[in-house]
Amino acid sequence: MERTLSIIKPDGVGRNLIGDVIKRLEQNGLKVAAMKMIWMTKAQAQGFYAVHEGKPFFDGLTDFMCSGPIVVMVVQGENVIEQYRKLMGDTNFEDAEEGTIRREFATSTRKNVVHGSDSTESAALEIGYFFNRFEIVG
Numbered sequence: 001m002e003r004t005l006s007i008i009k010p011d012g013v014g015r016n017l018i019g020d021v022i023k024r025l026e027q028n029g030l031k032v033a034a035m036k037m038i039w040m041t042k043a044q045a046q047g048f049y050a051v052h053e054g055k056p057f058f059d060g061l062t063d064f065m066c067s068g069p070i071v072v073m074v075v076q077g078e079n080v081i082e083q084y085r086k087l088m089g090d091t092n093f094e095d096a097e098e099g100t101i102r103r104e105f106a107t108s109t110r111k112n113v114v115h116g117s118d119s120t121e122s123a124a125l126e127i128g129y130f131f132n133r134f135e136i137v138g
């Protein structure tokens with residue numbers, strides 16, 4: 001059993017897509033093991049996306065990520081890191097496969113509704129950024 005970090009970004013929360021995202025996880029056999037709604041500060045968003053520091057989209061991305069509340073979740077399942085990335089679709093929603101969350105709901109490359117960890121290492125790091133072990137109860 002594997003775990004990943006999922007975020008419903010401010011555009012997803014603002015457009016009432018929390019239910020749609022969670023429904024897709026559950027329908028694909030994945031389980032929510034921890035969940036909370038938070039509103040990040042700019043510094044917290046910069047820390048979370050530190051791997052992208054220096055890239056041209058970094059400032060816009062971190063402004064966006066602290067522009068409203070987000071839902072952070074630990075999602076659990078077999079091969080969940082890869083499976084959830086598949087459910088999300090490509091970073092650029094125009095390249096995302098039909099039926100993926102981003103293809104269906106994203107409105108720009110930045111405003112692409114969801115985040116998902118991209119490796120075992122980033123999943124561990126990202127889960128630890130938001131949750132302690134007493135909060136992961138699923």
Ligand code: IDP
Pocket residue numbers: 057061090091109110111112114115116118
């Ligand atoms: P990912 O979310 O699919 O893993 P990353 O390359 O890790 O994609 O980028 C993190 C986030 O930064 C993306 O989800 C998107 O919101 C934003 N982003 C990435 N590339 C661009 C870009 O070229 N322009 C604007 N925003 C971008």
Ligand code: MG
Pocket residue numbers: 116118
């Ligand atoms: Mg990424």
